[in-house]
Amino acid sequence: MTLKLDPWGHFAIESYEKLFSQFGIQPIDNNILSMLPQKHRFFSRKIIFGHRDFDKWLKAYKNGEKVAVLTGLMPSGHVHLGHLMVFEELRFYQEIGVHVSVAIADAEAYAVRRIPRKKLMEYAREYIMYAYAIGLDPKKTRIYFQTNSDTPYYRLIQMFSRKVSMAEMEAIYGELEPSKIVAAFTQVADILHLQLPEYGGYKWVLVPVGADQDPHLRLTRDIADRFENELGLKRPASTYHKFIRGLDGNKMSSSKPEYAIFLSDDEETIRSKVMKALTGGRATAEEQRKYGGEPWKCTVYDLYMYYLFEKEEDLETLYRDCLKGLILCGEDKRRAAKMLIEMIKEIQEKAREFKDVIEDYVEFPRF
Amino acid sequence: MTLKLDPWGHFAIESYEKLFSQFGIQPIDNNILSMLPQKHRFFSRKIIFGHRDFDKWLKAYKNGEKVAVLTGLMPSGHVHLGHLMVFEELRFYQEIGVHVSVAIADAEAYAVRRIPRKKLMEYAREYIMYAYAIGLDPKKTRIYFQTNSDTPYYRLIQMFSRKVSMAEMEAIYGELEPSKIVAAFTQVADILHLQLPEYGGYKWVLVPVGADQDPHLRLTRDIADRFENELGLKRPASTYHKFIRGLDGNKMSSSKPEYAIFLSDDEETIRSKVMKALTGGRATAEEQRKYGGEPWKCTVYDLYMYYLFEKEEDLETLYRDCLKGLILCGEDKRRAAKMLIEMIKEIQEKAREFKDVIEDYVEFPRF
Structure with a gap:
């Protein structure tokens, strides 16, 4: 394969x-x-x-x-x-x-x-x-x-x-x-x-x-x-x-907010969504250790691939570890949630700087 | 009737x-x-x-x-x-x-x-x-x-x-x-x-x-x-x-220029078009004197009604004279042509005053 x-x-x-x-x-x-x-x-x-x-x-x-x-x-x-x-x-x-x-x-x-x-x-x-x-x-x-x-x-x-x-x-x-x-x-x-x-x-x-x-x-x-x-x-x-897929495995969309990560989501919301995400994990931890995970099915893997891992080695390591059953979904999700929260918090801080000056740069329609 | x-x-x-x-x-x-x-x-x-x-x-x-x-x-x-x-x-x-x-x-x-x-x-x-x-x-x-x-x-x-x-x-x-x-x-x-x-x-x-x-x-x-x-x-x-009807009795249109009177037509063109216009006249002058004309069929009558006669009496007189056969198409056309030429000449003179200042008032598209 x-x-x-x-x-x-x-x-x-x-x-x-x-x-x-x-x-x-x-x-x-x-x-x-x-x-x-x-x-x-x-x-x-x-x-x-x-x-x-x-x-x-x-x-x-x-x-x-x-x-x-x-x-x-x-x-x-x-x-x-x-x-x-x-x-x-x-x-x-x-x-x-x-x-x-x-x-x-x-x-x-x-x-x-x-x-x-x-x-x-x-x-x-x-x-x-x-x-x-x-x-x-x-x-x-x-x-x-x-x-x-x-x-x-x-x-x-x-x-x-x-x-x-x-x-x-x-x-x-x-x-x-x-x-x-x-x-x-x-x-x-x-x-x-x-x-x-x-x-x-x-x-x-x-x-x-x-x-x-x-x-x-x-x-x-x-x-x-x-x-x-x-x-x-x-x-x-x-x-x-x-x-990028939503956390249910389909296209991420604001019409299914429970499966999308919004840039305006707070820490708790992000963590809770990620922890419930669809993964490529097996039915039990035991099976996963035995057969390994299926990262191509995993929406948390998508988060790493699209945003969380900049270095190719990191992504490669995760992929292999998952395939080999060396990493379980729970810890993987906790790490993803933590990294995502950090990333989004930083964006939100920057966003606050721009909140009130948008109309200095962009003309909005009167009606 | x-x-x-x-x-x-x-x-x-x-x-x-x-x-x-x-x-x-x-x-x-x-x-x-x-x-x-x-x-x-x-x-x-x-x-x-x-x-x-x-x-x-x-x-x-x-x-x-x-x-x-x-x-x-x-x-x-x-x-x-x-x-x-x-x-x-x-x-x-x-x-x-x-x-x-x-x-x-x-x-x-x-x-x-x-x-x-x-x-x-x-x-x-x-x-x-x-x-x-x-x-x-x-x-x-x-x-x-x-x-x-x-x-x-x-x-x-x-x-x-x-x-x-x-x-x-x-x-x-x-x-x-x-x-x-x-x-x-x-x-x-x-x-x-x-x-x-x-x-x-x-x-x-x-x-x-x-x-x-x-x-x-x-x-x-x-x-x-x-x-x-x-x-x-x-x-x-x-x-x-x-x-207003064209001189063939149908809607006046620039797609049939021989039957339309253009504001840019010269004297000779106007006269020639009017002289050839469809009227409500009879086959011969004799018949027309006997039976009278049918002004509602006449495109020259349209010229009088729309433009040439300002006074209602003038139009009414023409209509009756035509009905009674007191006026024949030839003389009626000659008068219409003369009046129309005068009217259009005046417009053309005025138009010349504006020819070169149009863009002072109206913005034309670049392309």
């Missing part, structure tokens, strides 16, 4: 493999890894596992061209460890000197997810606060609301609708509603507007997203092609990350 | 009658006429023949409330006598002190009518020039491009999409394309955005349009109702005008 040799969790990519074969997403391979100007565990562990044109983007970066990174945040619930990953990715690019833009997808949250505008603005405030706390520089990071952008951005939405048919959109999104159609073009405008001179003329834009966002990227690439002559638009590059 | 008693062309309303019965459009009746602060032949001749809530709007006007008029112009061809009617309506309201806004429907012209952006901006320039020439005050008239508006306007488009279903839109517009959906919400934003404090907070907005635009008004009224609580939106009022 090859899984045993794979402490970086490549196994979980298998479910993503049709993305490679069916949609032409490229794997993050050694060539890409060698082009990265700086290492990051997300890449080495294949948490960021696939891409489109990332090699071209990295080359443009190396050649000193104007490069930018843009991603979207949907303010649809409290910030949890899944979002933290996105913030950290953005920080990575900002640290290597790339321009960073963040679209708050409030139009989509309102129109498609039907979150009241007041509520979503509260969520957005929380997102921004933690983004700063994770280390995104408020002065260098452009954060804007979809409904609070300006004229050329919206002109793109108006123009894009001309060159896409209903059949194409249905093929991508399934059953359509007017809100979905408007939201889709809005996302395309998010991704492409940085190329306009009004927004800096960044022709090399990288979009780091979860694998589920690829349909938007495909639509965006098609639209960029169709407006190549008229507006000089280029295809964006994109990278795809896996999702 | 009641038509004989109807020199104001009420007959032509018959084809609009299902608008009254099926869609609840109200006729322009004596009550409305008595509420008008000033007379206008468009009303007395029932060229403007129907309305929704115009009575409420007129009452608000009378009570000194903030009232506004907004209409849209689609820059899809050269300006002809059909557009002139809209300009004159707007001037009427501006003269009685009403705020006037004009949306240049460039988003729709581009996305739905597929007119290249450069071309439509040329058309728009022509529209604006003639609007000023007809007497709209450049300083008092707010003219904006749909793709050149700003944030709160576009936020409305984003928000509106939430509360309309695909089925509803199909019932109104038939087969849908993404461009039609975006265009529809854009029109709704045109009509409703004046109510926002950002645009003056005009809660009483009147939309004078051709009868074919009522579907947009119905959608807009439904959306206003659905956002009454959230955004404090009120239903707009609207009036509906008939279309």
Whole structure:
């Protein structure tokens, strides 16, 4: 079983493999890894596992061209460890000197997810606060609301609708509603507007997203092609990350708060959630010592892999010890809880510094 | 035959009658006429023949409330006598002190009518020039491009999409394309955005349009109702005008230039077009003297009714003389051509004054 040799969790990519074969997403391979100007565990562990044109983007970066990174945040619930990953990715690019833009997808949250505008603005405030706390520089990071952008951005939405048919959109999104159609073009405008001179003329834009966002990227690439002559638009590059699992083994989501770790959780809540997490342990301690654990099933292992262990050796050791039955779930969970609490406490302290200055940096919509 | 008693062309309303019965459009009746602060032949001749809530709007006007008029112009061809009617309506309201806004429907012209952006901006320039020439005050008239508006306007488009279903839109517009959906919400934003404090907070907005635009008004009224609580939106009022016929008896359109009178036509072109116009005349002069003409069939009569005769007596006399066979088509056409040439020459002279200052008053989109 090859899984045993794979402490970086490549196994979980298998479910993503049709993305490679069916949609032409490229794997993050050694060539890409060698082009990265700086290492990051997300890449080495294949948490960021696939891409489109990332090699071209990295080359443009190396050649000193104007490069930018843009991603979207949907303010649809409290910030949890899944979002933290996105913030950290953005920080990575900002640290290597790339321009960073963040679209708050409030139009989509309102129109498609039907979150009241007041509520979503509260969520957005929380997102921004933690983004700063994770280390995104408020002065260098452009954060804007979809409904609070300006004229050329919206002109793109108006123009894009001309060159896409209903059949194409249905093929991508399934059953359509007017809100979905408007939201889709809005996302395309998010991704492409940085190329306009009004927004800096960044022709090399990288979009780091979860694998589920690829349909938007495909639509965006098609639209960029169709407006190549008229507006000089280029295809964006994109990278795809896996999702950290919730403590029940499914995708972490604010809709199942008991299985998500929120950045706003207090010490006791975090400890209690981690202690109840689904692991790859056996029915009894005895069996576990005998047969070993199954770390690829373990949501606590995910915590280590995504966040708690920076060093590859530490993760490798844990993986082997678990496989061999040298470590039991109880002690492993206690250590994870302790480390996680420390990490989150530090973030919360930083967040407090930014709580009241968010509006100095980001303009909120009036309504 | 009641038509004989109807020199104001009420007959032509018959084809609009299902608008009254099926869609609840109200006729322009004596009550409305008595509420008008000033007379206008468009009303007395029932060229403007129907309305929704115009009575409420007129009452608000009378009570000194903030009232506004907004209409849209689609820059899809050269300006002809059909557009002139809209300009004159707007001037009427501006003269009685009403705020006037004009949306240049460039988003729709581009996305739905597929007119290249450069071309439509040329058309728009022509529209604006003639609007000023007809007497709209450049300083008092707010003219904006749909793709050149700003944030709160576009936020409305984003928000509106939430509360309309695909089925509803199909019932109104038939087969849908993404461009039609975006265009529809854009029109709704045109009509409703004046109510926002950002645009003056005009809660009483009147939309004078051709009868074919009522579907947009119905959608807009439904959306206003659905956002009454959230955004404090009120239903707009609207009036509906008939279309001046082209010289072939069908709707005047720039797509059939030989049957349309353009404001840019020269003297010889106008004369030649009028002389070839479809009339209600008989096969021979002899028959016409014997049986009389049929002015309701006559496109030259339309010219008199819509534009050339200000006085009701003049129109009435012409109608009777024609019916009685006292006037023949040739002389009638010559007179119409002469009067029309004079009228259009005057407009063209005024237009020249505005040709080079349009951009002092209206901001054009960069792309």
